[in-house]
Amino acid sequence: MTLSVVSSYLPIPLDRGDPVRVAMVLRALAQVPDCTLLVVRRPDTTADQEEQLREMLHPMRVRTFEATPFRYDRLGPPGRYSQALTSGLPPWVRSRYSADLHDELRRRDGAAIALGEAAGAYVHGTGLRWHWDKANVLAASVRQEIEAAGDLTYRLRARYLTAVSTRFERRALASCATVSVTSADEAERLRRHHDRAATFVLPSCVPLPSGHQPRPQERELVWLGSFAYEPNLTGLRRFLAEGWPALARAGYTLTLIGSGLTAPVRAELDRHPGVRVRGYVEDLRGALANARAGVVPLWSGAGVKLKTLTLLAHAVPVFTTAVGAEGVPASPAVRIAADPTAMAAELLATTSTALDTMAAEATRLVGQEFSEDRFAERLRTALAADGYLAERGATGAEPAR
Known part of the structure; x- marks a missing residue:
């Protein structure tokens, strides 16, 4: 089975939570036969970082793409927001979108995995069977920003982002065969906001740092x-x-x-x-x-x-x-x-x-x-059970609750 894995940004450097989770998924899938990563370069991605990713994921094939520029970027936020609204994407999702990557997916067959919220932009218009691994349920997380807004301008912006993000998420979910979330609470948010049951829960994990020697100082x-x-x-x-x-x-x-x-x-x-x-x-x-x-x-x-x-x-x-x-x-x-x-x-x-x-x-x-081995075991088992991997791996996937 051909497996396409899509990320809306190169997960190196590991400078925040989302790249850590994406890198963890990719390492778990690196040995899957006939698996290709299609990934969007960040604006500051270097050739050395691309090579580092390829070495980390060998023998997985890695193809990189440039984000498609905003047509009216010269107009600043008004130009970007209007184009994002026309495309049905939240502005931050549109900023990571590659039309070339989307075209490549339309030429591929088999199954695909979208990693993270922005990767949901690619699930439409392809012949692929999609799984969406979600770091969070946008309909819930962006709505929290309305409550935290301190002034009218920020509150109006938060309301706009909530509406466009919820609509984007609902449309993408409709094109996905399966979906995973990071916690039981997130599974409940997915059900409450989209009337959709999570296929499985995959808690984010982190590797234990090799050679770390704590020397805690009081206060x-x-x-x-x-x-x-x-x-x-x-x-x-x-x-x-x-x-x-x-x-x-x-x-x-x-x-x-x-x-x-x-x-x-x-x-x-x-x-x-x-x-x-x-x-x-x-x-x-x-x-x-x-x-x-x-x-x-x-x-x-x-x-x-x-x-x-x-x-x-x-x-x-x-x-x-x-x-x-x-x-x-x-x-x-x-x-x-x-x-x-x-x-x-x-x-x-x-x-x-x-x-x-x-x-x-x-x-x-x-x-x-929350070890990397346990994460990989859960992921491969769950994906095999849902038909994305040819052979079932080790047991241990955590079911949605």
Whole structure:
């Protein structure tokens, strides 16, 4: 069977959660016979990064494509938004769309897997049998941004994106034979918003970092996430305003790590006492080695959070919210608080001995429940059961609930 796998962006570098999940899926499928990856280059993708991807996925065939430029890009957002609306795609999906890649898919037969939300743009007009692996249910996640909007302009933009994203998602789902989501909560959102049952649940996973040597320092905290993702930045700002003052007075420091940092955001965050803004770090092992605990202050967002799993994989105890812990089994490695004040109080009350216990449990949890081997086993078994792979692999796919 011919299998086409589609990603709307090259998953290297692993600079945020979505590329981590895409890379995990691709590594799990790398040895599948007659499998081809069709992927859109990012604007700053280099030849070295393409070669790195090919080496990582050998012997899988890899074909790269350029995104199709907006026809009216010179007009700025009005030109991009109008063209995106005409094409039925959210603007951020249209910015990753390649007409050449879509044409190639129309010439192919067999089965196909769309990785991530933007890849849903390719499921129409082909003769392929599609599976859509979704990081989140757009109809639910973008609607949360309306509730978080602080001013009228942002609220109107959020309403527009909610409408166009929900319509795009519903149309793409109608052309997909099967669909997977990252958590049981996401499966319920898919049912509630689209009256569609998830074919299976595939929790996001992260590899345990090879050679990582934790050297936790007392009162050193860390935040990890993309600064370009609005729910991350909104949650961080709320934590800094409401929870951080008590921790700063107690002598804590907080290091902020992640991609998408702009100069204005850096200047804003630098004003908080005890906060160190690092931005993107390619190798997290050194950056997280001294962290005593991590904070994941999220009050919106969907699915299993790669930032939470990444911290746990590096033996960093996590203090978060119910949103930040979605899809993670109840564990001593994770403490959940309802608001920033409660999160800060929980941190201040946790002893050094308790943090040591949490750190040990963190790596055990990831190794047993969220390992790369377990992810690959679940994925290949589920895809084989649904007819996308010629032979059934190891057992262990987690059914939708």
